[in-house]
Amino acid sequence: MNIKSFFATREQLLYLLAAAVPIAFTTWNALLNNFVVEVAGFDGEKIGLLQSIREVPGLLAFSIVFVLMIFRQQTAAYLSLLLLGLGTLLTGFFPSVVGLYITTLIMSVGFHYLETLHSSLSLQWINKEQAPSFLGKISALRSFIALFTLAALYVMMKIFDIGYLAVYVLSGGITMLLAIVTWIGFEHFKDDIVQETKLFLRKKYWLFYVLTFLAGARRQIVVVFAGFLLVEKFHFNVENMLLLLIVNTILNMVCAPYAGKLIERFGETLSLKLEYISIVLIFVLYGLVQSQTMAVSLYILDNLFYTIAIALKTYFQKIADPKDIAVTSGVASAINHIAAVFLPFTLGIVWIYSVSAVFFIGAAIAMIAFLLTFLLPKKERV
Incomplete structure (x- = not known):
């Protein structure tokens, strides 16, 4: 498969978007408790509020309809992936209560919007007969990338003693790079059915x-x-x-x-x-x-x-x-x-x-x- 053919199909786009998410989210999630305690000095009350803030964009995921009044679903997915990467990248720069609440909100908006859009596009683009197998493969791919990310975190932090800031920047930066690559590399696929707004x-x-x-x-x-x-x-x-x-x-x-x-x-x-x-x-x-x-x-x-x-x-x-x-x-x-x-x-x-x-x-x-x-x-x- 050459590069041109890789960027030719909707399925490849869905695979790449799915693979990009765990790079940032697994890093953010795996390091969160240690980072907020060791670097930011959080107590139970502060971490509880941070987790509540993290869930708010999920509860408000219906607001994606307002985003779709401005952007097509594919473009909104790229922007969401950029936000996920940006929120992760910035986390290490703001080890304070307000800073972490803001970066968590940025990360979570990107994550929950992208999850919603990925699910929507998958159900629209993949036919009903193939959808269960396709979604199963997506889940397996995410697990593989999450496992690879966890292993990479262990090697970087335990063996090479790389700090939180560099790890957050690297994982968030890779995710943002993948968002840009998908945005540039894939054509804008025409919606088969115009969606309600x-x-x-x-x-x-x-x-x-x-x-x-x-x-x-x-x-x-x-x-x-x-x-x-x-x-x-x-x-x-x-x-x-x-x-x-x-x-x-x-x-x-x-x-x-x-x-x-x-x-x-x-x-x-x-x-x-x-x-x-x-x-x-x-x-x-x-x-x-x-x-x-x-x-x-x-x-x-x-x-x-x-x-x-x-x-x-x-x-x-x-x-x-x-x-x-x-x-x-x-x-x-x-x-x-x-x-x-x-x-x-x-x-x-x-x-x-x-x-x-x-x-x-x-x-x-x-x-x-x-x-x-x-x-x-x-x-x-x-």
């Missing part, structure tokens, strides 16, 4: 909205509390947590393409049933777990079943009017982030009184999602 909630998408909200709630419980359980109850140290994250990343890289093929073969309805009932069992076992080995196994299993979550996107692709995809992708991202605003704090209070109750609540959420899958349409092999 007004906000809306359509009654016919109500089930997709509800499942998206429940998926966000379920994921927040895992992200916030499953790892915390390993540390608090089973005294997992940082080295073991990093090793576990690496194992999960490798498994996702290997299994995500197969998850896409599973969805193509058995359809979205059966695939989502499998995911949700598995999560019910995993959360129940989390609530009862007494051994470190079992807790680690559950953490890995949850990660594996989460690869099937792309079925919710391809379900929407099959039921949506093509012109609704861009706006609804933004609305869905906002709905997905609602739980990120209130659930960690609320369940954090529950955690004080009963660790098991947190996971049993998660099981109830997953069971509601499972029962709702029986309302999914049977036609079009969804």
Whole structure:
């Protein structure tokens, strides 16, 4: 494949945009806690507010519709990638409370807008039959780049003793460079369908909205509390947590393409049933777990079943009017982030009184999602 042919297809653009994101975001996320404590002197209150600021652009992802009144989706994606890289690059220059809040906001706007636009373009550009496999490959690619980035961070910081500032500049700079390369290298592909540019909630998408909200709630419980359980109850140290994250990343890289093929073969309805009932069992076992080995196994299993979550996107692709995809992708991202605003704090209070109750609540959420899958349409092999 020569350079000209590499920049010739929509699929290659989607792959390159997906690969660029983890270079900046994995760096930002992996170094955040150490950087804000060691360099910026953050305490729990300040880091909590920073994480809340980070989630605000996700909650406001529906505002992408206003951006699309000015820019085409492809151009908006390039600008979002530039913002992601810029926010990461600037992080090391502003080790203060206000500085980190501002750079986090810049980074997060770029990240969440790009995630929304990438999802929208993927569902518009990739046909329904190939979408599950394609999204599985995208997930695997992101995992590979994230794994490579983590390894590079370790080598740079532990072996060559490179500081935070240089690492942030390098990763953010590479991401911005890739944004410029994609902008210059790829032609502006014509939209097959002109997208809506007004906000809306359509009654016919109500089930997709509800499942998206429940998926966000379920994921927040895992992200916030499953790892915390390993540390608090089973005294997992940082080295073991990093090793576990690496194992999960490798498994996702290997299994995500197969998850896409599973969805193509058995359809979205059966695939989502499998995911949700598995999560019910995993959360129940989390609530009862007494051994470190079992807790680690559950953490890995949850990660594996989460690869099937792309079925919710391809379900929407099959039921949506093509012109609704861009706006609804933004609305869905906002709905997905609602739980990120209130659930960690609320369940954090529950955690004080009963660790098991947190996971049993998660099981109830997953069971509601499972029962709702029986309302999914049977036609079009969804």
